[in-house]
Amino acid sequence: MWKYSEQLMDHFMNPRNVGVLESPDGHAEVGSPICGDAMTLDIAVDDSDRISEIRFRTFGCAGAIASASALTEMAKGKTLDEALAIKNRQIADFLGGMPEEKYHCSVMGHEALHAAVADFRRKSAQVAEAASRLAASRPDAGLSLKKARPGKAVFVGGSPDRRLLISELSKALSESLGWPVEVELEQE
Amino acid sequence: MKVYLDNNATTALAPEVLDAMLPYLREQYGNPSSFHTFGSSVMPALEAARESVAALLGAADASGVYFTSGGTESDNWSLRGAVSLHESRRSIVTSAVEHPAILETAKEMEREGYPLRVVNVTGDGLLDMDGLGSALDASVAVVSIMAANNETGVLMPLSEVAEAAHSSGALFHTDAVQAVGKVPMRIDADEIDMLSLSAHKFHGPKGVGALYIRAGLKLPPLIHGGHQERGRRAGTYNAAGIIGMGRAAEIALQRMGIEREQVGRLRARLEQGILSSCPGAMIVAPAAPRLPNTANILFRGVESEAILTLLDLRGISASSGSACSTGSKDPSHVLLAMNVDRNCANSAIRFSLSRYTTDAEIDYVLEVLPQVIARLRSISPFA
Numbered sequence: 001m002w003k004y005s006e007q008l009m010d011h012f013m014n015p016r017n018v019g020v021l022e023s024p025d026g027h028a029e030v031g032s033p034i035c036g037d038a039m040t041l042d043i044a045v046d047d048s049d050r051i052s053e054i055r056f057r058t059f060g061c062a063g064a065i066a067s068a069s070a071l072t073e074m075a076k077g078k079t080l081d082e083a084l085a086i087k088n089r090q091i092a093d094f095l096g097g098m099p100e101e102k103y104h105c106s107v108m109g110h111e112a113l114h115a116a117v118a119d120f121r122r123k124s125a126q127v128a129e130a131a132s133r134l135a136a137s138r139p140d141a142g143l144s145l146k147k148a149r150p151g152k153a154v155f156v157g158g159s160p161d162r163r164l165l166i167s168e169l170s171k172a173l174s175e176s177l178g179w180p181v182e183v184e185l186e187q188e
Numbered sequence: 189m190k191v192y193l194d195n196n197a198t199t200a201l202a203p204e205v206l207d208a209m210l211p212y213l214r215e216q217y218g219n220p221s222s223f224h225t226f227g228s229s230v231m232p233a234l235e236a237a238r239e240s241v242a243a244l245l246g247a248a249d250a251s252g253v254y255f256t257s258g259g260t261e262s263d264n265w266s267l268r269g270a271v272s273l274h275e276s277r278r279s280i281v282t283s284a285v286e287h288p289a290i291l292e293t294a295k296e297m298e299r300e301g302y303p304l305r306v307v308n309v310t311g312d313g314l315l316d317m318d319g320l321g322s323a324l325d326a327s328v329a330v331v332s333i334m335a336a337n338n339e340t341g342v343l344m345p346l347s348e349v350a351e352a353a354h355s356s357g358a359l360f361h362t363d364a365v366q367a368v369g370k371v372p373m374r375i376d377a378d379e380i381d382m383l384s385l386s387a388h389k390f391h392g393p394k395g396v397g398a399l400y401i402r403a404g405l406k407l408p409p410l411i412h413g414g415h416q417e418r419g420r421r422a423g424t425y426n427a428a429g430i431i432g433m434g435r436a437a438e439i440a441l442q443r444m445g446i447e448r449e450q451v452g453r454l455r456a457r458l459e460q461g462i463l464s465s466c467p468g469a470m471i472v473a474p475a476a477p478r479l480p481n482t483a484n485i486l487f488r489g490v491e492s493e494a495i496l497t498l499l500d501l502r503g504i505s506a507s508s509g510s511a512c513s514t515g516s517k518d519p520s521h522v523l524l525a526m527n528v529d530r531n532c533a534n535s536a537i538r539f540s541l542s543r544y545t546t547d548a549e550i551d552y553v554l555e556v557l558p559q560v561i562a563r564l565r566s567i568s569p570f571a
Contacts, residue, residue, distance in 0.1 A: 015567055058568070059489065061493035
């Protein structure tokens, strides 16, 4: 048996933030072909770009499970940039240290977080692009895009029948992107 | 509760064996090779041990038994010796599922210029006999095929391999470290030229084993020095160890029938219990002839080291073929050779039983294991 710290064993025995999010803002599936390990990570991101919810699943050893659990605890509530700055060394410290040979086990969690944030950013950009195109195609509505994220587009402006417009826009965006996108209209 | 199910790694020293050894660690500490009576009086006990080991192997000629420090030395000796007998025969043929004591030795020798051919196995872990056939020619010095695989327990067809090796003029060596003491060996009937064994795998002490060398085969020594073992294996006799090995061989032979049945019954209980309580579990090589004590189970979707860690916390010792240790985790070369995919190979657990395994221990494992698997499955992306 490896010599694991109490904290590490606690995170292995009682991993935090296990599971999946129903409609995540960012999703990642990563694996280490050498290790044969695999991991999924879901994040929800709030309007101020903070990770509000995070869930993981891991096929890996005790070190891999504990470091994934620790990473989710550390990343939760942080802005995306702050979360991306978390180092493997900090994960190990958070767990009260881990055997040198086990350091590589924490790499996968790190990789998953980067991939999930990249997924969030890619999807946000896709929504922004589709929403801008949509606004341009409806000059009558007087819309301009204020904010785009994977599940939501926020426009400023809008014609008299706002409720109808919101549902029309949402339908058009969801269809063009292939996933549900909620629409909000803000007053100018 | 403490449950030891890693008997293919090592076994408990039998109390009878310890009793047989103690006098030679206490008062009878003389060197068996000495001139004086105090030392030389130990020699008959060594010769008796040689007879016991020969009997366990099914060898009529006990003088073919050479005492060594264990299985690894015996394996090294057999390969190194075999390639030095004829200048035109320098190649080694072995299987993809051998223990590192053979595989790594053969690979090292390959680097030194002795050609190596590795024969594959079937999905059941049995030697590909056609592959063996095409690996054989007049350049082959020795065919080394294990008697029983340490990870899966699969038994290789020794007499067929011997026949194939001999028909091409090669010697046949078998690493029988896992088989000796668990299943009957028929070294004479199967026409085995050399056989490696290790005492601690059948309730003898660690650090002692033997290489059996067929009469007439002039295998040169690996270890040079004094005249022990008729000049073929130098080094002061590990008297207590050898005597312990002899006693362990005697007991293993005496009880072989009963133990095979008893251990086989417990293994069947364990396997059936796991299959019915752990969804996704799969037995490795269920249809192949196997050692009665070895169960290798794939717990698909759950990683083996995580399983071992949780079992260890509950007092259960088992093992896996891989170790996530030095930056890369290599799945078991045995399972990969059997075409088990990487993730599945990383979910393998080996349980190996012994004569001391009890029903209560199997009950305990069957109580704990499903909880462990369910817990890990609940956090696995493959669930």
